Amino acid sequence: MDILNEISENMQKGKAKIVKELVQQAIDDGMDAKVILEQGLLAGMNIVGEKFKNNQVFVPEVLIAARAMNMGASLLKPLLAESGVEASGRVCIGTVKGDLHDIGKNLVKMMMEGKGLEVIDLGTDVDAETYVKTAIEQNCQVICCSALLTTTMPVMAQVVKEAEKAGIRDKVKIMVGGAPVSEAFCQQIGADRYTPDAASAADVAVAFCRGTM
Ligand code: B1M
Numbered sequence: 001m002d003i004l005n006e007i008s009e010n011m012q013k014g015k016a017k018i019v020k021e022l023v024q025q026a027i028d029d030g031m032d033a034k035v036i037l038e039q040g041l042l043a044g045m046n047i048v049g050e051k052f053k054n055n056q057v058f059v060p061e062v063l064i065a066a067r068a069m070n071m072g073a074s075l076l077k078p079l080l081a082e083s084g085v086e087a088s089g090r091v092c093i094g095t096v097k098g099d100l101h102d103i104g105k106n107l108v109k110m111m112m113e114g115k116g117l118e119v120i121d122l123g124t125d126v127d128a129e130t131y132v133k134t135a136i137e138q139n140c141q142v143i144c145c146s147a148l149l150t151t152t153m154p155v156m157a158q159v160v161k162e163a164e165k166a167g168i169r170d171k172v173k174i175m176v177g178g179a180p181v182s183e184a185f186c187q188q189i190g191a192d193r194y195t196p197d198a199a200s201a202a203d204v205a206v207a208f209c210r211g212t213m
Contacts, residue, residue: 003029007040007072012048014064016071023072033079034199037107041072045103066103077110088115089209092134093144094122095178096155101148104178104198108144111202117209128158135163135172141209144201145191147178156181157189173208177201 001009003026010018019041026036048065051057057065091112095105102124109119120138122130131143143163145156156176163169173192176185186194192208195201207213 003031004036004040004043007036008044008047011041011044011068011072012051012065014061014068016064016068019068019072020075023075027075027079033076037073037076037080041069045069069103070106073107073110077113080110088117088206089142090118090120090138090140091142091144091205091209092120092122092131092138092140093146094126094131095124095146095148096152096159097125097127098155099147099149099152100124101146101178104148105146107198108146108177108201111198112144112205115202115206117202117205128155128162131159132162132166132168136166136168140172142173142175142205144175144177144205147176147181150180153180153185156185156191160190175201175205175208 003022007019007022007026010022023036023040026040027033045065048057048062052062093105093109093112095102105124109121112119120134120140122134131145134140135143143159145159147153147156160169160174163172163174175193175195176191177195181194183194193204195204204213
């Protein structure tokens, strides 16, 4: 079995210590951090997701797998970061109200920090008012909303409305993402940009902060 499969298999079983060792071994072997993330850790999480959907695994197993995923990802963080990049802007990020999924949000944050952005992490279960209040108080150029549940996606529309109400809509860009979110939904609610993955989210946020998009 190659090392990426081993990472995926052990992540699915929630063997955090082994996952950490394997990720370190892959790094030491000179493997690209993005490949380890996408073909090892994220590939494993996709399988966990399928099994979760089919009632083959349940919340405790998923949580243990998520912990293993986070431990592996923490080793990749410095490698995904571009060294010596000056902060090129400030954004706030959170998972929307009612939604506790944070793995994707944390990856987006990691990639954004890697691109030199200053990221204010609001955590999970974040209401529209908190995003907007933070953007005003902390002078953020971008508000980033993540949602994993179809039932919590409407909070993103509330964020857009709240920003309009506060009079900052022309000053702050609003980005949306997460598995159930789409380009069509982004346009429907009047947000500025949907991106399907963490890396493209970071690229777009940098472009927004630099005013090149
Ligand atoms: Co939940 N869960 N979960 N879960 N869970 C899903 C999302 C689900 C699809 C599983 C399924 O049925 N197949 C389903 C949602 C169905 C739906 O609404 N359509 C679901 C459900 C139903 C639930 C509960 C309701 C289950 C229950 O209790 N009955 C419950 C809800 C709790 C709540 O939030 N209120 C629940 C609970 C949980 C756990 C706590 C057990 C755990 C979360 C642990 C944690 O996050 N700390 C969990 C997990 C892990 C999952 C799955 C298995 C994996 C999600 C994940 O982390 N993926 C998931 C099934 C699946 O997705 N296959 C599932 C990996 C992550 C890297 O991907 O977050 O999509 P993702 O992020 C990507 C991109 O989307 C993008 O970048 C990331 C990487 O490239 N991205 C952005 C994310 N945010 C972005 C923002 C951007 C741009 C890009 O711009 C701002």
